[in-house]
Amino acid sequence: MIEAIPLDHVVLVATALFGIGLYGVLSRRNAVAILMAIELMLNAVNINFIAFSMYVSPDPTVGQIIAIFVITVAAAEVALGLAIVLQIFRNKSNINVDDLDLLRW
């Protein structure tokens, strides 16, 4: 039964997933890996939307619709991000973000 999984557990999983994603964003130097970590964070958010929608909101469809929006936006973001990464790679033969520090004093 669905009721068998309490909200706390779901939130914990989402938090863990978000933490993994955050860690990936902060620690990775590879731009593609950072994009993937961001995906993890977005999906953690999606889980929270679905879970709260189911357990808290009176209308369970609201959270699901927002989750679909998030997935759509994430897809667009990844497409754009990968295009930028591709351009960076063509220019520098390298996608290490530590080398991308032109915007500084």
Added chain:
Amino acid sequence: MSIAWLIPLISVAAFVLLAFVGKRLPGGGAIVSLVAVAAGFGLAVYGFFDLRAADVAVNEGPGPFAVDFVSAGDLSIHLGMVIDSLSITMLLVVTFLSFIIQLYSVGYMRSDPRIHWFFAVVALFTAAMLGLVLANNLIILYVSWELVGLCSYLLIGYWWERPSAREAAKKAFVTTRIGDVGLLIGILVLFKATGSFEIDQIFEMLTAGEIPAGTITLAAVLMFLGAMGKSGQFPLHVWLPDAMEGPTPVSALIHAATMVTAGVYLVARMFPLFAASEAAMLVVLTIGTITAIFAAVLALVETDMKRVLAYSTISQLGYMMFALGAGSVTAAMLHLAGHAFFKALLFLGAGAVMHGTHGIVDIDKLGGLRKKMPVTTWTFIIGALSLAGFPLFSGFWSKDMILSTAYDGGHWVTFAVGVVTAALTAFYMFRVIFRAFFGEARSDEARNIHQAEPIVAIPLVVLAFFAIVFGWLGSPLVGAPFGAFVFTGHHTAEHGESIWVVLISSAAAILGILAAYSVYQAQNPGAASIRSAAGGLHTFLAKRAYMDSGYQWLIDNVSMGLARFVAVFDRKVVNDAGIDGAGAAVRLSGKGLRRGVTGLLYNYAALMVVGIVVLAVAVLLGSG
């Protein structure tokens, strides 16, 4: 008369024409200026007969015609001209003298390279003076007032190659400015009390008793401050003797006949305001009395012919002021108009001497001019007799009217001072005459002098005629037509000229002339001993009672000290600490903050996370 606005406008047009193309016109375009002012005179004469023919009370005239100038909310400023006996009198005097003096200038200024500029500024001056006279409104009056001041500045400094001319122009401008500030504040005080700049409306409210007494006194005294500056009243008289640095026709037109009388005219125009405040009238009376005697005493020791005339102008303006202070507009205006004629005559005579001697005006270096230039000498003597108030000359009647005003009003001190001043006036004028025109020539220039050319001599003769006859307009022997034309509703009583006043003032004039004769012509030995006994006093007077040097000391120490303090404050506090300090603060904080801009992605991400955590904790703590 709806063509009043044309009178100043013609001269404005002449100014524009001369200023832009005057250089290319033959003779500097003097003819343009002459035609303009002649047309102005024609219109003034027309206006005079129009006013006489109009079937209205003589002192009201056909009334102002107003043009809307500004209309914003409750405030609406109408600009208009007023044609009444007061302004018509001034119009006739200004346009006539301006014409005569410009005619004289054609001869006098002929060899000057900038002659077109001279005539341009004289035309502008005439326009401004006419605007000042015709204004029915304090705004036009003030603007014209400043314009005549500007023209005075330009013409005193006309020979700007000479440092003394530049200094004199500056002195005149700054000194009169002190008074002008008072005038402006006075106008604004009146506006605040009445909500109107129109003189008529202000007087209406005045008679209705809607202006508090304190405000009336304040406004009148402030406006009188402006009149003091313009009319060279003590203690703001210091600029007028130095103003003689300008060309002599300018001294005659601006600094004797017209502009300096603007202060008297202002008080006459605003007379109901002054008359409503006893304190203000007392101020006018006192300042006028002090000025009359003080300037006459200073004139006793001055050796520069033009400066003697300048002090005499100041002294006569003092007469006009105390006549107003004693309550007679008629006497002041008669003396103003009469003085304009004979003083212009005296200045033009001095100018003819200067012209003949190539610039010598020191009476110690002249002498014996009588034989070489008879026309100048005799017209000068006529002017001096008139100025001294010698019986039956023009100045006699107006001076008598003034003295009887003081006598009738019970102003004994003023009356006594007036009589003494009359004697002094006769003395210093005949001192100049005996020293300059009689005796032996004391320099080569004076020996080689020649009679003035006709264009210079004719104005002298014309003015001499007026210096004899003009005052008869105020003479009780012919029914005093001037008094019936110019008067104020406040002072209706006809002056019964006391025979004693006439005798005393005639005696004073004759005594002064005899004294001058005995000292300077007959070389009475007693005079020399008096002079050596009063050596200290002589030095004191020759140094102009130390007022000029006192003012200079004040400017050097107080004004300049204050200016230096302000300059240091500006440089150190406003500039260094304020402006540069703000810039330095921004630069330094930027220097520190830019350390955070590493360009490294994970630094930004980490900071973002820290920021979010801090915010989240804050929100939790806040809601918990």
